Amino acid sequence: MAKKSKPEKEHITDKMAAAIDGNSSRAPSSETREIAGPSPNPATNLILYDIALRGIGRLTRHTLQKGLLRRSFDAKLAKDIVENRSMLSTLASYGVTKIATRSIPGAVLVSTGMVAKTLFDRSQSRRSAKRAGLKQLDKQAEE
Incomplete structure (x- = not known):
């Protein structure tokens, strides 16, 4: 007897990706299956985007943490606290x-x-x- 799988719940990231896509109802064709970027290889482009997003996230996080700590500490100490985790x-x-x-x-x-x-x-x-x-x-x- 085959085991029935539950329908997969839609995650919030799926909903947001559909909003970015603008038309989530269309089925991808062989012509639309590419990720825009500097490389013709879509896997490479995805890796490049991931690295860029992680870098931007880290810079943003460090900037916010240093800014919050500077309210109570001097700039050098705030920098040392954030960078020496x-x-x-x-x-x-x-x-x-x-x-x-x-x-x-x-x-x-x-x-x-x-x-x-x-x-x-x-x-x-x-x-x-x-x-x-x-x-x-x-x-x-x-x-």
Whole structure:
């Protein structure tokens, strides 16, 4: 007996891609199956776009983080904090982001964890929470 597969749910990225495409109802033909870009190879173009988007995302993220930190720290310290993140911290934030963007339960789980952490920090005395955060940022800037 063949196992019936569930119809695949449409992800938000599918909906947005259809909006960008403008006409998601048309079936791709052999003439339309190319990705615009510098290379005639569509796989190469896709890789180039991926690298460019990741680079732009990283620059944007670093710029925003430095800007937010400059409100409380001098420019050099803000730069050191952002650029000296540990590999573990980077991988943890990447993993949590992956979980949050893959499904609604994942987003709920991550959001709940963020709220719990915020509530925990607020339950500590304001002075000790601030001192612990500053100590952690100073340590990160020194590495």
